[in-house]
Amino acid sequence: MTLASLLVQLLGGLAGASTLFLTSAGLSLIFGVTRVVNFAHGSLFMVGVYTAWTAGQWLRPILPGSAGGFWLAVLLSTVVVAALGALLEVLILRRIYRAPELFQLLATFAVALVLRDGCLWLWGPEDLLGPRVPGLTGAIPVLGMPFPRYDAALIAIGPLVLGLLHLVLTRTRFGILVRAATQDREMVSALGVAESRLFTSVFAIGAGLAGLAGALQLPREPANLGLDLPAISDAFVVVVVGGLGSLPGAFLAALLISLVKAACIALGTVELGGFSFAFPRLTLVAEFLVMAIVLVMRPYGLMGRAAAAPRSLATTLPAENAAGAPGRWPWGLLVVGLILLPWLAAGSPYTTVVLVDVFCFSLFAMSLFFIMGPGGMHSFGHAAYFGLGAYGAAIVLKASGWPMLWALLLGPLGGFAGALIFGWFSVRLSGVYLAMLTLAFSQIVWSIIYQWDDLTGGSNGLTGLWPAPWLSAQVPGATANAAYYLLTLICVAIAVLVLRRVLDAPFGLALRAGRDSPQRAESIGINVHAVQWAAFCVAGTAAGLAGVLYAFSKGSISPDLVHVGRSIDGLVMVLLGGVEALAGPLIGAAAFTLLQDTAGRSFDYWRAATGVVMLLIVLVFPQGLAGLFRMRRRPSTT
Amino acid sequence: MSTASLPAAASPILAVSRLCAWYGRAQILFDIDLTLARGEVVALMGRNGAGKSTTLKAIMGLLDRVQGSIRLEGADIRGKPAWHIARAGLGYVPEDRRIFTELTVMENLAVGRQARRSDAPLWTVDKVFELFPNLGRMRNRRGGEMSGGEQQMLTVARTLMGNPRVILLDEPSEGVAPLIVEQMAAMILDLKHEGLSVLLSEQNPAFAGAVSDRACILEKGQVQFDGSMRSLIDSPEIGRAFLGL
Known part of the structure; x- marks a missing residue:
């Protein structure tokens, strides 16, 4: 391995860090204000990839061979995914802000299932290959090694978006409200700020960032139905490492993880004392190792703070009662x-x-x-x-x-x-x-x-x-x-x-x-x-x-x-x-x-069906099924 | 019992009747009746845990489970979201201050800014800084880097930026230096002078006595006394029974 190839790998890592940061920033922003961990965030990323593909197909005949068409498609899919996020917030999330967080996670996971099957229905199961970006095809030499032009553009986009977000958060009233709500949303509401509008717009922006990341990823990776889960778990790791709710933290974490991964690939297979060790295989463990080391040293991430007490099931539901369980006889029988x-x-x-x-x-x-x-x-x-x-x-x-x-x-x-x-x-x-x-x-x-x-x-x-x-x-x-x-x-x-x-x-x-x-x-x-x-x-x-x-x-x-x-x-x-x-x-x-077993999972859209059932459970019984049992058992509380 | 001691003519700006409130399954307030006349300062008094802060939170729409009626200038606001109540003209100053520690003084004020309704006094940043001159000297300081007294002032200033008609002040004298307590008392009288109505919860009888027209004493979530400050001062047995004086 030469210095040049290491450098090219690291630069590639930086390019990957950009899209990773965009996805994670959206997740972090949404969590900061609404306290909802959006499990469907990876799905929004995937929808962004697909929409960019479709928008590209539409625009190609209109703007043939120009880079403008590609960037317009990126912009379009950002807007579409932002609108989708706003819709999800209004239809689903708004109803569960006061529910235990476990239910919020389940509800957003259900949304992820529905979105995945939505993509299957709209775009089919085949991988869709993205376009090469006019003007950014080919490579530029880095110490004599080729480095893709498009990746070079991506490297610039991450810090650019971070800077833009920073400006919005510090210079606009909207940004000030977002930062205030991240600390104490109840107080913001008591000061007359309409929570619902703020939450919807934050959700739209967060979703838009995921959509933008997805659209930018399309030239590097074909659109396919397996993109959602890796995207969300990568974003989770980045957000946990960076500190929940911190954008600079997410940026740092995305850089760190991407660079460590790139270094692993660059090192290749190393012979050491008779053992050959394949570093490229370490890339996934590397992510884990980075997270482990960071969390041991800083339990709330690189730039995070101790979170407020979570509304866990433990605080909203009574403790399980062993004495109330059926006796030994029924079980024995x-x-x-x-x-x-x-x-x-x-x-x-x-x-x-x-x-x-x-x-x-x-x-x-x-x-x-x-x-x-x-x-x-x-x-x-x-x-x-x-x-x-x-x-x-x-x-x-x-x-x-x-x-x-x-x-x-x-x-x-x-x-x-x-x-x-x-x-x-x-x-x-x-x-x-x-x-x-x-x-x-x-x-x-x-x-x-x-x-x-x-x-x-x-x-x-x-x-x-x-x-x-x-x-x-x-x-x-x-x-x-x-x-x-x-x-x-x-x-x-x-x-x-x-x-x-x-x-x-x-x-x-x-x-x-x-x-x-x-x-x-x-x-x-x-x-x-x-x-x-x-x-x-x-x-x-x-x-x-x-x-x-x-x-x-x-x-x-x-x-x-x-x-x-x-x-x-x-x-x-x-x-x-x-x-x-x-x-x-x-x-x-x-x-x-x-x-x-009886449902048989015999039809194509069983994921969406499962998702809809989960959503119904969560939305109809926001206190959980256990809450239903409790009501039945003690009807005299009101 | 409470309505008997009211000035009969003036229609109250805030009228609470048969207010009950719960934390989870525990009932905290039991049929609270309470009125606040235009331009009046009323002190909610009582021991720790009597339900003073809970009453203010219930009025502000910050509790999950509340019954009874809460009327602001005749319109029922019970069950409305807090932001709606704030825009209707109720300003809330919480007891634990809850300023945004990451935001500067100016940014904290920006969060509180709301359009003025027709008849409420208008507050601008400059006018707020006239009332709290030392806040004007630290416009770009972060909330987390201010003293307790400064934070207390910022909380009031932030609420004023919403141009409220009524202010709910939760324990303004708690945990601040004696000098600041004096300033807070002077400030409440200034607000009254501006035409605002104030409902404050207060444990310090000297403070309450200095600023309030009327007192309302809570004990175990129920109103035990409602009358003028003068009548409370004239009947020391009430103070002994409910305030531990």
Whole structure:
């Protein structure tokens, strides 16, 4: 590697930093004023890419061969996406500003699902190649190496927009109101500023920035349906590293991350003491490493401040009540019934197949509930531990050739290890910071699994993961998978009992104390971070076990196990069942899995359908389903 | 009981009746009746936790759950958003000041600026600086770099920029130096002179006595006394019972 190639890589990094900064700046601005973490922000970026493509198609015959056409298309898609943002704010977000933040995240995630399918419907599944920008084609020599002209233009745009935003924020009344509202929006409202108009315009500007970033990205990357999630998770990392609500922080963070990534690519494969080490593979881990180092030194990011207390579920919902849960008898009867089921349902073999799924997801939801309900930590990346368990078991089985039972025992340690590492960082944050960080971690796990072909099989996944012969054998008079069904039932029942026992133990009480008042808990001698970290590890192990059981029931695994969508499924299960009772996640998981199975996901737009259902849940029951239960139970509050 | 002691003729600029308010599930205010005549200064008095600040917040539309009626010049403002109430002519000065610490004095004033309604006194930056000369000497200082007394003045100045008809002042004398307390008292009388009506919550009887025409004593979220300041001073047993004097 030469100095020149390093320089060109770093310059390329700077160009990438520009669009990354634009997306993150929009996210940060919207969060600062409305306190909503806009999960659909990556989708707005993607819509920007697509709109720029369409606008370019329209303008090409009118303005052939001129650079003006391209820049006009960029401007148009910025405006279109800004208008879309304003529309979303008025139709959806305005109704949920007072809802718990978990619901806001779910609602904006639902919007992301709808937008993704909207793009599929409008533009189809094929990648759409962007135009080359007239006047900015070709390359300029940098120390004799070619550097794309367009990238050089991009390098200038980032600081330009930062400067422009700075001017607007400091020199206009609108900007002053935005800064005032970022600190204390209630006071701004009490001074006569119409909140709704301010929020709509901030949302429009934030969305417009995402649209602009998307439009500018088009010449570097074709428009495709996979752009939304990487865009949002990158923006999350940048905003967390830079400090939520700080634009200069977002700029610095975007530069730092892009340059570190570029350096990794530039270093290439390095031979060191006989080992060859491929730095380019590190790019995703590099993002994580930067974030980890920054958060250890500055928990609120490079230029962020401690956020105001989040409106978490913990403060808006009553604590779950173990005493109110059904007694042992109904559960005992249920388990006995389930044990007998393979023989009772011998005529419909599919029943026990679906129920294995239900068991696995019940344990998955229960483990998420464990840190979410009593722990008050809303993980948006719980699928990471599920997937790590599954891949852990698969790798033990494939690489070592040990028997399946060893894989069953060792696999959950994959989930444990993930929780041990990620939990250490996560418990240092709370509220939306924690949600974003866990999401980013799961994206990283997904990327590693997706890229590490040799170990994980990459996008193809791993196949041939069948249970030991004695677990696949036909049990007389029962359904085909009866043996494995019973193993799953027993493992899940024991794990759920253990989780429940832990929650009733002093440890569980300490966990709740840390959720309800960290300061008071500390002052009576509870090491809140340590308790939360331990809870993360317990939950990670349990989720890992669920992943292992799931993997062996399917016979193959793929990176989809770790996908953000699965993490969100988990959240929906927990919320569906209600966070008030320990039985909630089990009931929620069963209902969700059975629903999903019967709906069959057989039509193209199931994501949008799921999104619409989620939006309905959040908008019709803004206090959550648990709030509905509460109303029913105590009708005499008004 | 409260209506009996009112001057019968003047229609009040602010009339609160049967006001109840809740924090979450806990009811804090119980059927509060309260009136403020044009150009009048009324002190809401009572011990810590009696419901003084909650009353002001409820009037300002800052609480989620409020019942009863709140009329500003006859128009019911209960349930309206805070910005709507502010534009109708109610100015709110919170007890914990809540100035924008990242913004300069001028920027803080800019946030408060609202168009004037026909009959309210008009405030400009220059006129505000006449009332608070030392704020005029630190126009570009950030809110976070000011003393407590200066912040208190900035909070009032910021509210005045909205050209209110009525000001709700929450504990203006709390936590500031004695010299500033005197200045605040003089300022309230200045505002009254300008034609503003003031409803203030106050624990300091000397301060309340010096600036107020009437007093309204709250205890456990209920009105226990409503009468002229003179009648309160003349009946020390009331002060003993509710204010711990």
